[in-house]
Structures are given as structure tokens and as C-alpha cells.
Amino acid sequence: xxxxxxxxxxxxxxxxxxxxxxxxxxxxxxxxxxxxxxxxxxxxxxxxxxxxxxxxxxxxxxxxxxxxxxxxxxxxxxxxxxxxxxxxxxxxxxxxxxxxxxxxxxxxxxxxxxxxxxxxxxxxxxxxxxxxxxxxxxxxxxxxxxxxxxxxxxxxxxxxxxxxxxxxxxxxxxxxxxxxxxxxxxxxxxxxxxxxxxxxxxxxxxxxxxxxxxxxxxxxxxxxxxxxxxxxxxxxxxxxxxxxxxxxxxxxxxxxxxxxxxxxxxxxxxxxxxxxxxxxxxxxxxxxxxxxxxxxx
Ligand code: HSE
Numbered sequence: 001x002x003x004x005x006x007x008x009x010x011x012x013x014x015x016x017x018x019x020x021x022x023x024x025x026x027x028x029x030x031x032x033x034x035x036x037x038x039x040x041x042x043x044x045x046x047x048x049x050x051x052x053x054x055x056x057x058x059x060x061x062x063x064x065x066x067x068x069x070x071x072x073x074x075x076x077x078x079x080x081x082x083x084x085x086x087x088x089x090x091x092x093x094x095x096x097x098x099x100x101x102x103x104x105x106x107x108x109x110x111x112x113x114x115x116x117x118x119x120x121x122x123x124x125x126x127x128x129x130x131x132x133x134x135x136x137x138x139x140x141x142x143x144x145x146x147x148x149x150x151x152x153x154x155x156x157x158x159x160x161x162x163x164x165x166x167x168x169x170x171x172x173x174x175x176x177x178x179x180x181x182x183x184x185x186x187x188x189x190x191x192x193x194x195x196x197x198x199x200x201x202x203x204x205x206x207x208x209x210x211x212x213x214x215x216x217x218x219x220x221x222x223x224x225x226x227x228x229x230x231x232x233x234x235x236x237x238x239x240x241x242x243x244x245x246x247x248x249x250x251x252x253x254x255x256x257x258x259x260x261x262x263x264x265x266x267x268x269x270x271x272x273x274x275x276x277x278x279x280x281x282x283x284x285x286x287x288x289x290x291x292x293x294x295x296x297x
Contacts, residue, residue, distance in 0.1 A: 001036040003108055007101030008145070009086055009293075010093035011169065011263045012137040015224040015254035016202035020150045022093075022141035022257075025169060026296040029142075030097045032061065033081040034105040041077040042066040049084035050094075060095045060126040064102040068122050072110050086291065090173045091257040096138030099126025104143060117156060119143060131180045138257065146297065147210055163297045164213035168272040170250070172241060172279040173261040175289040178234055183258035186230050195225045215251055215267045222252025222265060235260045237282050244278040269296070 008029035012022040037043070042065045044054045056062035061080050069078065080102070088094040103119040103126070114122070123139035140148045140158050147161035191199075205221030208214070232238040235255065245253035245264035249271055253264040264275045272294035283290050 001109075003034045003105050005032050005034075005101055005105050006030070007032055007097040007104070008142050009090075010096055010138045010141040010257075011171070011261075012091075012093060012135075012141070012257035013224070013227065013255070014147075014206065014265075015222040015228070015252060016199055016206060017149070018224070018227045019135060019137055020203065021147065021206070022137040022150075023147040023163070023169075023297050024141045024145050025092075025171075025293070028086060028092070028171075028293050028295050030085060030094075030101060031083040032098075032101045032105065034065070034102075034109060035079045035081075036109060037077045037079050039077050040075070042069065043077065043079050044082070045079045046081040047084070048082070049086075050082075050088050052082070052084075052088065058129070059098075060130050061098040061102040063129045064099050064122050064126040065106045067125060068103065068106045068110070068114070072113055074110060076109075078106065078109065086173065086293070087175065089177050089179075091178065091255065091259045091261040092171065092173065093138030093142060093257060095127060095130030096123065096142050099123040099130070100139045100142035102126065103139075116143065117158070120156065120158065133181075133184075149207065161207060161210045164210060164215065164218075166213075166215070166267045167210075167218070167297050168266050168269055169295055169297055170245075170264045170266060170272045170275040170279065171256060171261050171293045171295075172283065173291045173293070174236060174283065174286075175291070176236070176260050178259045180258040183231055183234070187227060188230070191226055199224070199226050218265060219251030222254060224254055228255055231255055231259055235262060236286065236288055238262060240282045241279055244282050245275050248274055248278040250275050269294070
């Protein structure tokens with residue numbers, strides 16, 4: 001009647017795949033506990049590591065849990081504890097970790113009543129609670145693990161992509177706030193055909209590289225002509241971070257989701273540490289507080 005889970009942080013977009021690709025981090029994420037109660041109420045009983053709402057219509061995990069329990073006609077409620085290991089507003093899918101974690105756990109408590117796709121839809125409802133739109137990328141990666149492609153939204157079609165064994169990620173989270181909604185509003189509504197062609201060619205390259213463990217191809221494909229040019233100006237030292245990553249041997253680097261975190265994909269755990277040091281060099285004298293993480297995928 002009690003479930004303790006790890007719900008991973010996620011990097012959405014992966015440079016070329018705006019709203020269509022994401023991956024989950026193996027070793028960064030939230031710890032969540034779900035305990036059945038007889039009151040029939042969904043309650044957040046503990047939040048550690050972040051200043052998040054306790055109200056069940058504002059808290060993402062509670063909102064998702066409440067809706068799933070209601071739809072299932074469950075005769076029990078649930079008490080939820082959340083221990084956040086990284087800050088919300090990071091561009092690392094913090095709300096998605098909460099929503100996907102709740103969808104996964106409540107489904108377990110309901111003896112696997114829902115399919116994976118149904119769980120995903122509930123988690124997407126959580127994203128709406130968090131940022132006003134039902135974006136699937138972060139929640140799909142958190143729920144499915146590894147790399148995912150959102151092949152279609154209508155109907156929802158999620159494709160799991162294999163992860164090469166030596167693929168690691170380094171992330172720097174400059175602790176400034178960028179609202180996903182703002183980061184979406186600054187993007188152009190239309191793009192030139194030429195830009196579209198290079199973008200979908202890179203998405204194809206990235207998928208092919210992940211399938212064949214072709215690290216160089218993965219690196220060549222981590223280019224974003226659509227979103228990065230508009231968003232990077234909100235991230236202090238973005239160009240220097242990217243330069244540092246590439247100069248020190250990363251396969252590629254870009255903005256994690258809607259930012260401000262910046263990620264680099266690398267081959268090997270040692271290289272991930274090397275890039276962490278390179279990121280640190282760029283930020284160490286800056287006035288902005290920051291955290292750096294390395295992880296497998
Ligand atoms: N794909 C989204 C964006 C990330 O870049 O705005 C949040 O899910």
C-alpha cells in the first residue's frame with residue numbers, strides 16, 4: 001500500500017528535436033513516496049528541496065493523482081511525499097518528473113489499470129497544470145526512460161529510441177528563472193523551408209546515430225537552427241559553454257528544454273567529468289549561482 005519511486009530529470013528537444021525528442025537522466029531525479037489513505041483524499045504531506053504548492057489542484061503530482069483516482073472510482077486516497085533533488089524552473093523537466101512519477105505510481109496502486117499511453121496523458125495533464133500546455137516530451141522521457149521520439153501528438157505516438165551504452169550527459173543549471181511559457185512565446189510562428197530541411201535532416205541523423213551507436217553522427221546532428229538562435233540570449237555565457245564543451249571533446253551541446261540549463265552529450269563517463277570541469281571554468285567567476293550534474297542515460 002506504499003510505493004517509493006525515483007522519477008528522473010529529463011532533457012527535452014535534444015537540440016534539433018523541438019517538442020519531439022527528449023531523454024531521461026539515470027542519476028538525477030526526484031524521490032517520491034505514495035501511501036494509500038482511507039480518507040479518500042489526495043494530500044501532499046511533505047515537500048523537500050523546493051518551494052512548491054501543497055494544494056491538490058496546484059501541485060502537479062497531486063493534480064495528476066487526484067484525477068487518476070477519481071476516473072478509476074478508487075475507494076482510497078493517497079498521501080504523497082516529494083523530495084526534489086534539483087530546482088524547478090531548470091529546464092530539466094521538474095514538473096514532468098512530478099507528473100510522470102504520480103502517473104506511474106498511482107497506476108501501480110490501481111493494479112495497473114491504465115496503459116502506458118493513458119498514464120502519459122495523465123502526466124501531460126500535469127504539464128498543463130504546471131505551464132499551461134500539454135507538452136509530451138519531458139513526461140514521455142520520464143515515463144518511458146532513455147530517449148523518446150514524440151512521433152505524433154494527434155494521435156499520441158511515442159517511440160523509444162535505443163541509447164548507446166557509452167552515452168553520458170553533463171548539465172549545467174545556471175540558477176536564473178526562465179518561464180517555459182515565455183521561452184515559447186518568443187519563437188517565430190513560421191520558419192523558412194531551408195531551415196526546416198536542415199532541422200529534419202538532423203533529427204533523422206540523431207535517430208540513426210542513436211540506433212547504430214555512431215557517436216560522431218550523433219554529434220554532427222546536435223545542431224538547432226530553429227529554437228537555439230532565439231533562446232540562447234537568455235542564458236548567460238551560452239556560447240562560451242557550448243564552445244568549451246566542443247573544445248574539450250563533447251559530441252555536441254545545446255539548451256535543455258526551454259532553459260536555462262545547458263546540456264552536452266559525451267562519449268564515456270570520464271568525458272562527462274571533463275566537460276563538467278570545462279563548464280565550471282566558464283561559470284566559476286560569474287555572479288550567478290549554478291549546479292553541474294553528470295549522468296548516464
Ligand atoms: N519542448 C519544450 C520547449 C520543453 O522547448 O518549450 C518543455 O517541455
